[in-house]
Amino acid sequence: MRLALSLTCILGVSIMMACGESKGQESPSSTNETASPASQAEPISIFGTVQQPLEGTPITLTQFENNAQVATFDLALDANGHFAHSVSLDKPTVFQLNVQNVQRILLVLHDEDIEITVDGQNPGAPWSTEGSSDTDYLEAIFALNSEKQRAEGQLNEEFMTARNAGDQQTMIDIQNRAMALQANLSTSMVELMKERGVSLAALQGVQFVDERANIDFLTTFSQEMAAALPNDPMTQAWVERIQIIKATSVGGLAPDLKYTTPTGESLALSELRGNYVLIDFWASWCKPCRAENPNVVAAYEAYKDQGFTVLGVSLDQDGNKWVRAIEDDRLVWNHISDLKGWRSDAAATYAVTSIPANYLVDPEGKIIATELRGAALHRKLQEVFSEDKG
Structure with missing residues (x-):
């Protein structure tokens, strides 16, 4: 998600970054249907097509809870490149679909079926999903960030040229332009969150928001998230973070160090x-x-x-x-x-x-x-x- 020469050093807070030991495994020969612990929900279908699949290379679906893997399922392809899997979920849940180590697609699923179409050979090929509003939300977040990253890539090249030339003023000017890019992304992300509302997917978007400049909105939004997802550890951690930010925002007393x-x-x-x-x-x-x-x-x-x-x-x-x-x-x-x-x-x-x-x-x-x-x-x-x- 970050360029190697990004103009800001960032501690990753992505909902898929930290992965623990897998606690479950399913082979293609097993039932191909799973349920979350104590789940009473109706099963949803995760199905789709892999175009140009690589023979003998697996497709896996990994389920995450609180930034850690809790289960990984092997998915079988039929002769036409189709796959299908069913799962019962009692709350919004993060998954990652690994298509033959070529494409890795982040999904947020709950109570809607999802259809996925993906290229099995080209890592840069676009994929499509249909049916899951939370995953649509996630893809809208990624699209906004990708637009910013393209512009940032050009700035990184200019920054390297200026640094090699020892041109401090140009380096500062480029940093200011980079901050403007980030500010524009923050504004666009807030508008998206206002439009789409509360979702586990929103936790991917908040990392691109200028938290202090938008603390009033985020305070309200975090309260809505806490009410909608009261038992989600990632949401709880983010709500606590917003509380700390509010306490250290303009007008507050600086905590002693x-x-x-x-x-x-x-x-x-x-x-x-x-x-x-x-x-x-x-x-x-x-x-x-x-x-x-x-x-x-x-x-x-x-x-x-x-x-x-x-x-x-x-x-x-x-x-x-x-x-x-x-x-x-x-x-x-x-x-x-x-x-x-x-x-x-x-x-x-x-x-x-x-x-x-x-x-x-x-x-x-x-x-x-x-x-x-x-x-x-x-x-x-x-x-x-x-x-x-x-």
């Missing part, structure tokens, strides 16, 4: 009260973070004598690489980390799942802005310190 500095001392965010503080989540291994660092350095140099400072919060695991990046990028402000990578307690406290990420805190500890990068950081600081002088 107290971790270790590069010199082994302990430092708390609260010790910096009285200053405007940019809490900057980053890591030495994050290329977009490193590309943004010159912009943060410029902002720091421009406003450090007016009561502005930065607190770097690293998602590194290797202390030596963390310190080396601080020195190489000339980040002369305070830094803290628990060196837990994506398991960072600080990141969890602020619901950070992508970096760079930042929060601007006023002298009283109130969050006054978030996600300030590129020119937006300078504009906000100019606004803040112009008001203070006035």
Whole structure:
């Protein structure tokens, strides 16, 4: 889903990314009908056609619960490339259809039959599904993201050219254009969610939404999701995340952070009260973070004598690489980390799942802005310190 040179480093939150050990297996010679535990629902049919199938290569249907595989079923093809399977589901459920290791199709199914048509030899060939409204929703989400990725691919090429030439200004301009692409995707995704409403498929779409900019909508939407899917662990986890984001949005008090500095001392965010503080989540291994660092350095140099400072919060695991990046990028402000990578307690406290990420805190500890990068950081600081002088 992500380009290798994506301009944002993202922790995967896809509903199909984490797969555990399969707990069930069915062969083509078995009943070809399954039921969820304690399910009283009428069975639905999952059927379709594989065009140009590869002889002797299996087709599998894997069922997921809470980001883990719970069952995998082998599907048999007849002489015409047709397959069929029945399953009883008492709630919306995620499946993945693996067509001979050539195509992998994500499905969200519940109480509607679905027909699937897919090419068995060409990994880039389009597939089609019909009958499942939740899967249609999912495909609409993927289509929006694919449109953004095509544009992002061109930007990545331009970014590499600028980086090789050492053209920092062009790199910043490209980052701003990339952020505009993401903002447009976020807006389109919110409109899609408003149109389609609550669904397990929506959990795939929310990862593309600017959560803080749309926190009021997402708060309401998460409450509707919780009511519609009260026993779904993924929904529960997302609802809890939205609650954390709301608590750390503009207007709220910034939760305190107290971790270790590069010199082994302990430092708390609260010790910096009285200053405007940019809490900057980053890591030495994050290329977009490193590309943004010159912009943060410029902002720091421009406003450090007016009561502005930065607190770097690293998602590194290797202390030596963390310190080396601080020195190489000339980040002369305070830094803290628990060196837990994506398991960072600080990141969890602020619901950070992508970096760079930042929060601007006023002298009283109130969050006054978030996600300030590129020119937006300078504009906000100019606004803040112009008001203070006035």
